[in-house]
Amino acid sequence: VETGDERQLASLLEPLHPADVADLLEQIEDRPRADLLDLWKSGFDGEVLSELEENLREEVIDQLTPDALASAVRDLESDDVVDLVEDLGDEQQEAVLDALGAMDRQAVETALAWPEESAGRLMQAETVRAPEHWTVGETIDYLRGEEDLPDQFYHVILIDPRMKPVGYVTLGRLLGSRREVPLRDLIEDSFRIIPAMQDEGEVAYAFNQYHLISAPVVDEDGRLVGVITIDDAMAVLDEEHEEDILRLAGVGEGSLTDRVINTTRQRLPWLAVNLVTAILASLVIAQFEIALQQIVALAVLMPIVASMGGNAGTQSLTVAVRSIATKDLTGSNVWRVIRREVAVGLINGVIFAIVMGIVGVIWFGSPMLGIVIALAMVINMVAAGLAGTVIPVILEKLKVDPALASGAFVTTVTDVVGFFAFLGLAVVLLL
Amino acid sequence: VETGDERQLASLLEPLHPADVADLLEQIEDRPRADLLDLWKSGFDGEVLSELEENLREEVIDQLTPDALASAVRDLESDDVVDLVEDLGDEQQEAVLDALGAMDRQAVETALAWPEESAGRLMQAETVRAPEHWTVGETIDYLRGEEDLPDQFYHVILIDPRMKPVGYVTLGRLLGSRREVPLRDLIEDSFRIIPAMQDEGEVAYAFNQYHLISAPVVDEDGRLVGVITIDDAMAVLDEEHEEDILRLAGVGEGSLTDRVINTTRQRLPWLAVNLVTAILASLVIAQFEIALQQIVALAVLMPIVASMGGNAGTQSLTVAVRSIATKDLTGSNVWRVIRREVAVGLINGVIFAIVMGIVGVIWFGSPMLGIVIALAMVINMVAAGLAGTVIPVILEKLKVDPALASGAFVTTVTDVVGFFAFLGLAVVLLL
Incomplete structure (x- = not known):
């Protein structure tokens, strides 16, 4: 590219599969990408456009001359063109459609008449x-x-x-x-x-x-x-x-080629939700200020209970979300699955309760503190198993995507239950 | 099934696709499943076996008579038989192989000679x-x-x-x-x-x-x-x-049909790792006992910093793990991705720092406390972006599956950095 040798560039890119060319364009920085496109314009392959990620696709189309664009899209099948244009702005969409022949244009427009993410959009109109x-x-x-x-x-x-x-x-x-x-x-x-x-x-x-x-x-x-x-x-x-x-993971639909500002914006809502749930948990802790002041060991140990509950909850939650997606978790076995998750939470809770009870005793020399953390652990892990399964199922029933929203709710439950159980038991048994 | 009417059962199951029959078997409880199989034996379809989850497959094969098994597997293609037998115990494998004709048996045994999860296992030997x-x-x-x-x-x-x-x-x-x-x-x-x-x-x-x-x-x-x-x-x-x-999510390869005890065992290692990292975080907190005793607000607010860092870290981590899996994150763009994640962490960190700073001031009436939590938030979210990207990349280089191990490391970093930054700054600025 640096030497500006168009022929050599074409001969380098020629043997590559369009998907690999697209990957190449995605991985290089903005400047060399623009230079490369400038040089390669005339030979640009429509299939590369199909393979590009959406946000880059718009940039690349902007950089192509109408002629180059026209020759690039003309050889694509109608379903690939649909896939290409459906996320473009009106102006770019028009530019691509203008580049097509009348027949193809009609096929694409018919497909675009079907709702987004429907079989009508996905299909190719050419049948045998x-x-x-x-x-x-x-x-x-x-x-x-x-x-x-x-x-x-x-x-x-x-x-x-x-x-x-x-x-x-x-x-x-x-x-x-x-x-x-x-x-x-x-x-x-x-x-x-x-x-x-x-x-x-x-x-x-x-x-x-x-x-x-x-x-x-x-x-x-x-x-x-x-x-x-x-x-x-x-x-x-x-x-x-x-x-x-x-x-x-609360990331939305980002990709590596997104600008920093877009990525920041995508991740912000999830972090904001998490902030609210974290503050909720803090409000629970604030109820126990006196206990914390008297026994500072409580402040040291309390994140352990919440963290174990959070992890156990995420485990149950992930299994539930996947099972819903693959239709393995249905109305007919939901009770069995809930029973199972609660049982798993109980067994793991008891195991880690024993471990943490011993740690508590050795570390702080207080058998009562050991009992408090052990009991809180059992309670929170059972709550985690229950919430991790019930919450996605309820969200699914409410037609909310359980993958998107469950995490925040489950963490809230395990944080609140964890802190409340641990500090509450401490007040009852230690003060 | 209850009436024991074999013919009626067969006519009910006949129109179903084998994959749906398998789903049915997976969803019902153990007892009715055994009864159903008992009754249906003679008409049992080999493709249903292929569609079943591994752990149920073994049970079902155990319940079939050798004759029923033989007639079930005889019509399968060689790659389906391979898929069927590769995870069975020796005895069951032998039983299935015995049921095959000599030709098919040879094809299956040849395929089994290729290593697990290789193309050789996946292919069908019949070519045109x-x-x-x-x-x-x-x-x-x-x-x-x-x-x-x-x-x-x-x-x-x-x-x-x-x-x-x-x-x-x-x-x-x-x-x-x-x-x-x-x-x-x-x-x-x-x-x-x-x-x-x-x-x-x-x-x-x-x-x-x-x-x-x-x-x-x-x-x-x-x-x-x-x-x-x-x-x-x-x-x-x-x-x-x-x-x-x-x-x-640290769940391993579980499925909904696993026994409680197996599921418990699968999830235990991850929870154990999490316990160790949580204790590590607690050790950090323990260094600041005096500060916590003097300002109980620190105990109330500290989980917020750690939790926000943990979530931001999980976001970066998930994007990195997926990008590695899809080969979008390679040596050539790793620095760019790290820069981007750190920048995103910084921007989101500053935004939430301002929010939390204000919350800190309003809640506890201490501007200095607001500054402490704001600074700690920025530090931890930058650390989260960095750790969330660097750790999976390093694990990948060390040939450890980043999906499996990154979570524990990243959470450790965000917990330790979060607590240390918040409590450390509090000691410096507030005491």
Whole structure:
């Protein structure tokens, strides 16, 4: 790049996969990135745009000339273009759409009419279909005659005269069968129809649960409007997982390429919530000022009880949130799971109560203090198991994402219960 | 089940997908599960076994008669059988292998010879291949003549005379081309070869990064030994994500169907580590006993500083761990990321320092106390950003899974720094 040799740059980037080029662009600093794009403009590949993270994508599109942009997006499949433009500002969206041919433009606009994160957005409009009465031979002849087959397809979808999908045939079975065999005899029983309005998370779940490779998408009238393939579902699954992990940690949807100011803003709300819960816990402590003044050991030991409860709560919580996401935790087994988590909290609580009781005695020479911390530990770990399971389940029922909100509530419970149990018991038993 | 009507049970379960039957078995209690299996034995479907969680799988296999087991596993593909038996005890493994035909048994045993979690374990041995000089017509004729094609395949792999894969052709292009076209002209450039020894996590990453659908697997001599398809890669990706989430929360590899005692044992080590770090933090507090005795407000406020640091640290840590897993955080941008995290910590630290400073003044009427908590907040949140990024990077370099171990270290840093900064500043400025 430094030498400004356009040809050499192109020959360096040429053999790389678009995903790797995108990673490269994400990892270098702003200045060299701009220089690189300046130089490479003419050969810029549309697939690199698809692979870029959203916030960088906008910057890169801004830097491309309309011509370069047009040639970059023209070769993409309609679902990739949709994915590309759906998060862009109006102006940039217009620029990309203008670069498309009329046909493609229409396909993209139709897809954009479906709600965000729906199957309609995820699907590609290009389908490969055949009337249900065709034979293998007729289908192969039709495919050979077709100019513009999608890059990737795995099934031929059988449709009835009203465009309703009635089954599908894998290409493998099509290839392995004689020309005179009717398609109807080759139908797979894995066939599942996806409504275009379905949430993309549900779609990904269905692909994963039923090992689907591709599935037809239908509109409200049951007519075939597109097809979703497993690679799209895999991308959604990957995204949802990522979101869950980041939400559990209170990070929101940040990425490494975000500006400092954006990242700060994303993390602030969670920290603010935590500040409120921490102050709540402090208010509990403040009720026991006299006890703390008389026995300073209480101040030394009290964070241990809260911290152990917080960790145990996070454990229960994470298992519960994941089980809800994978639909393993449902109404029918919720009581069993709660019983189990409470039992686990009780057993671990007793174990650590014994350990901490002994530590308390040795450290401060007071058997009573040992008993106080041991009892508080048991109480708080049982509370942690209970809160860690019940809170996500309730949030789920209230249609709040449990990954996002559970953490704050559970920590509040374990902090408040922890400090209250420890200091309260201390007042009763020690003063 | 209660009425013991075998036929009715079979007709109820028949229309369900094996994955749903497995979910059903996972959700019901032990007693009805045993009754159900007792009754359903004769019709038991091998795919249900594949879908079950590991610990339940062993129980279910124990309950099946050898005959039922044999008929259940006979129809599975070799990779599913491998997946099924690899975690079983020797005795059960033997029982399943005995149930297989000689050919299948050999395929399974060959796969088991590859190391755990390698591409060799993941692949299916059944491949669809063609000599590189064939035409479309020859390939179709061969496929039509072949009795035993795999259930699912997406490419025909071209091999040279020494069995080395040289490219592949999608079935779509095969179907869309005339009989006389040579396969060589249809080769896809997405082609990637996977060594059998490669870690399955790497395989899943490659599928996700390069949007692969299937990829040939080769042995040390570069000869084709199997093929991995996207559904297997998707399952691995799903598993690795799950593992990461659970490890970040210190839960290990538990599942909802585990016994209480197993779950307790899984969570205990993490809680034990946390106890040690919590005691470390308490030791820091103990150094300031005199200060705490004189100003009880310190005891009330100190958990706030530690808790905010802990949360900010978890945020940085989670982003770092995920970025390492997705290969977005590498040697080339590590300094930039560290600078960014420290900057975010600084900005958020200053914001919350102001808030807490004001709270401190209002609550306790002491401007100096407000300054102490504000300064401690800034220091601890910068430390959190630094530790949250540096610790996972170092662990990764030491080949320790950062998802597993970072949490404990980061919390130790934020607790120790938080308490030390707050109480230390209090001694200097207030006493």
